[in-house]
Every structure is written in C-alpha cells, then in structure tokens.
Amino acid sequence: MTDDKVWFITGSNTGFGEAIAREALSRGDRVVATARRPDAISLDAPADRLLPRYLDVTDIGSIRDAIAATVARFGRIDVVVNNAGHGLVGALEELSEDEIDKVLSVNVRGAASVVRAALPTLRSQRSGTIVQMSSVGGVVANPGHAIYGTSKFALEGMSEALAGEVAPLGIRVLIVEPGPFRTEFAGRSMTFADPIDGYAGTPAGVVRRRFRDQDGVQPNDPVRAARIIVDAVSDDSAPLRIPLGPEAIDRIRAKLTQQLEDLERWAPTGRDTRFTSEIR
Template identity: 65%
Template sequence: MRWFITGSSAGFGRALTETLLARGEAVVATARDPRALDDLVEAHPGAVLALPLDVTDPAQVRAAVDAALAAGPIDVVVNNAGHGLVGALEEVSDEQISELLAVNLLGALAVTRAVLPHMRARRRGHIVQMSSVGGVVANPGHALYSTSKFALEGASEALAGEVAPFGIRVTIVEPGPFRTEFLGRSLHRATPIDDYADGPAGALRKRFAEDNGAQPGDPARAVEAIIDAVRSPSAPLRLPLGRAAVDRIRAKLQQQLVDLDACAKVAIAVDR
C-alpha cells in the first residue's frame, strides 16, 4: 500500500508515518514545512516522498496530490492535519473560527476531493478521516472544535455511501485523549471572558492545561489500530480509540435513545 498523510510532522501523523516506514510501506508525507521530515527521508531513502502542503491552500493541495500521483498510485489517504481551539463560543474570534474550519474541515474535504478521481478510476482506495471523540460528544469550551469535527463526520458518513460502489472505503477515527501535541503546541486558545472562568468552559481550559502530557492514550498503539482497520476487509465506518472515547460515545448514544423514546410519540404524531 502507498499512503498519503497530511500533517506528518507531528502527533498522529508523525507516529503513523514512522510506523508505516518501519514496516516497509511507501508513504507520501506532507507538512507545511517538509524540512521537519528530513530525518525520515534520510532514514528511509526511496520509501518516503516528503511534500509541502498547507491544506488551506487549494493550489498546494492540487500540487501535492499531482506530485504524489506522478510518483505512483495512492491507496490510502489520511486527513490528519488539524488543531484544537479551546474557548467558549462567545470567546473565540472570527479569525480563529475561519482558520479552524479551513484546516480541520475544508482542508480535509479539499484533499479528499482532489484524490477521489484517482481512486474512482482505479475502483479502489481508503480514506481515513481523523476526527475525535469531540466529533460525537461536544464539550462546553470546545464548541468550534466540535463544530469542525461534527461537520467532518457528517460529510464523511455521506461520502462513504457515495463511493462504496467504486470500491472506496471511508473510516472516521475518533480518538479520546492521547499523548500527542494536541494540548500543547497544537492547541489554539481564545481570549478568556471573566464570566466563563468559573463555568464549564473555564474548567475545560484548566483541565487541558493540567492534562497535557498525562493523557492515557498511547499514540503508537493508536496508529497500529488504524493500520489494522485499513487492512481489514471489514473496516468500520467509525473507529473510536481509547477507553474514554468508547465510554463517552456510548453514554451519548444511550442518552440520545432515551431522549428519542421520550419524544417519539409527539414526533410521530406530526405526520399526516
């Protein structure tokens, strides 16, 4: 398999790239600054193609995909580039909202759309969308991040049905807390408003600062699970990772069923 990975310089992208190269797989590793991948290129000559890619730049997206395809087919795309944004909805700025959606949502969709004609022509391929437990359960204080991941999940769920007839599969990965740079250098922060400091949004901001580096999830094990899912003939549409993700998603779905049952009679009664 030949993999195309965005955001390969850090976090899950880096861990996935390193694991695949150690297994002898071919990887197109992309990053805003591909010099961050020089050590991998040197250690794995011929196995890794490092390309510059800012997923918010449509021209760079097209150029990176074209350069990758010029060197060979793409079997798997992993849309990993992204970052968090902590802050209540009122606290985040217009600029922060635009930037977050441009990377986490629109960038992933742009890369996906750029590679789909190639996969469709070959009648094969796998698209891995890196979402989050926050793409299923929205935390107060993380509203815009969840917005980006909820939207990515909705688009990807529909996409899975659209491309299944062409032999293309989609997997949405939903990690819980893992020991990556997500709560460190990758986390963007809104300017706090005092009224939110003692509420849920302020509590989340404090918890993120305390948890950085102490998360229970092991990125090395996570990427092994992602690789196994891609290789499985029965890959799931959604792949939660970590006990916290499983527990929180299960609780959310169970509560949704309770809420649905509570309003089902009224809901059904509005039909003619």
C-alpha cells in the same frame, strides 16, 4: 504492481500523522509525508519509500501539487489520511471571527479539499481508503470547545455521506475518533481564546484549565493507536467509525445511550405530526 501500500498523510511532522507514517513504513509501505514545514518531518527511509512534501490544506494548489507528485513518484495512492488540524478552546462568545475561520478552514474545508483532490486518482483505480481523523469531540461536544466540536461534527457528517458516495467505486472511508492521546494536540496544536471573566467558573472555564493541565500527561499512546489504524485499513470488516481509547469509547457509549433513551421517550409526541385529515 507490488503488495505494499502508498500512503498520503497530511500533518506528518507530529502526533498521529507521524505515528501512522512510521507504522506504515515499518511494514514496508511507501509514504508521502506532507506538512506545512516538510523540513520538520523527522521520518527516515530510503527515497523509494518516503517522499516528504510541502502541503498546506488551506492552499489548494499545494494539495494538487502533492497529489501529482505522489502519482508521479509511486504511480498510485492507496490510503489518504486527513490528519492535519488544530484545536481551539473557548466559550463561543469568547472566540474571534478570525479564530473561528482558521479552525473551520483547516479542519473542515482543508479536509474536504484533500479528499476532492485525491478522488480522481482513487476513482480511476477503483480502490483506496480515506482515513478521516476526527475525535471523540466529533460525537460528544464539550462546553468550551464549541468550534472544534463544530469542525469535527462537520467532518463526520461529510465523511458519512462520502462513504456512501464512494463505496460503489471501490473506495472505503474510515472515521477515527480518538480520545486523549499523548500528542502535541493539547499543546502546540491548541489555541486558547481570550477569556471572559463570566465563564471562569462554568464548564467552559473548567475545560480551558483541563486542556492546559493534560498536555504531556494524556494516558493513551499514539504509537499503539497508529497500529490499530494501519490494521483497520487492511481489515475489510472494520466499521465506518473507529473510536480509540477507553475514554472515547465510554463517552461515546454514554452519549448514544442517552440519545436513544431520549428518542424513545419523545417518539410518541414527535410522531404525532400528520395532517389530521389524512389520518386513517
């Protein structure tokens, strides 16, 4: 047994997945870097440190095979990073059924499938960390981003429940909520629904233009984010939710502050629900 960690990372060929893998390797850890196109993984490390593997999060067989290969090569899994995912911009009415299904199958069902496949190993070890790559969009839903927001809200709910389920087994969960980072998320990883003219001047139309304009000029560095995430895995005091970037922190604070104010304002009315015959 060594002190280095074994990382299992989905979507390792680009963005946060690649940055986290590079950071882990730079610290002497071992990485199983997975992607639908493993030939596109540009990481460079000796075979005893790096195992590139094919994995499609919508293909349960490929997930199980990659988990089995990880245990066969390295004997354990210490960190699972659910990073694979993609976005979809468009007002709810603009989206096709196929577009909706693709986002939910990757961002929600795929993430759940990876966790479910890894948990038997983590349970047998009674240790491990599951890192769920959510988004500021998992806390604050934008017009024009309804199904992506749906997927990340669902991921956050699943992960919060999961954290309570696995904590007694020695397993931690971290939910990472990045704002705009300079990855390919707003470019190659983003799909745009066919527009309906009626939404052009609405907030949904503005979001469509904003995503196109921000690709490649996002203000935050994924390499610095990766360092924070890798540090958090080793920090027992790290919170369940880890917002990253000033935009995410400011927007989440504003949302939660408004939500708390609304709760307090509505509480007297909302509490008045008891059967009148039982009020003493």
